[in-house]
Amino acid sequence: MRYTNLDVLASVAASTRSWRRHAGLALFLLALATLLVGFARPSMNRWADREEATIVLVIDVSGSMQAKDVKPTRLAAAQNVVRDFLEKLPKRFQVGVVSFSETAEVAAPASSDRQLAIDAIDYLYPQRGTAIGDGLARGVEVARAAEAGRTGRERPAAILLLSDGSQTEGVLLPQEGAARAKSFKIPVYTVALGTPEGVVEFNNFGGTRIIPVPPDPATLKQIATTTGGRFYEAESVGDLREAYERLGSLVSKVERKQEVTYAFLAGGLVLLLAAAAIGVLTFPRLP
Incomplete structure (x- = not known):
């Protein structure tokens, strides 16, 4: 093939060299920037499976848990959902159960024996009053007792509080x-x-007494905000199941920092090699 217009050919060659020269310089500068970031030891947050934790379930068993607005009753729905929640928790997690009505009781101490916690949930039944503050305090005691005498790194702990009403009893x-x-x-x-x-219905001297028992989301939301937790509302079994699925993800995962220095250093070296290759093509050595 012959080129009759050498000026055009020369301009094309010059344009190609100019493009390569600028591309090489850009890659070189980008490589330097990438390496500088790498030398600063950057890190990124990632979610990892939590190896150990203590989870204390604090469950309201006041009389209002007999209400049937959540089928079959509030308490029965809670027992079914919490049972499924327990079966999905990592096996190494310690789980304790606290129930509260007018007083707070330890239904099961924190243990890795999952069946012990499930049995405790199954044996819950509606009683009277609502002592939320005492229930929380007893939950803290159960969480702290799980660490008594333990050596090494302390297990993280969390309390999962389920309630359907305002405080009426307790210290x-x-x-x-x-x-x-x-x-x-x-x-x-x-x-x-x-x-x-x-509502809940009570037989009262041959008649039926109907008592409204709305939940108290404001108090529960404030508790979560104060302690750094999260608040959920559940007006149906579906809502309750979704809430505990989210809770399962929260307590089973931990956010950790992971250093990514090597990724930036490797990227910087690749860019340097690319810049060098373009330089060789742009300015070939004379024979």
């Missing part, structure tokens, strides 16, 4: 219980169960 106010959890850096994740239309 500690809800915020006092929350303050106690906060002092030990134990987040409290709260679930408000029930609808504003929820």
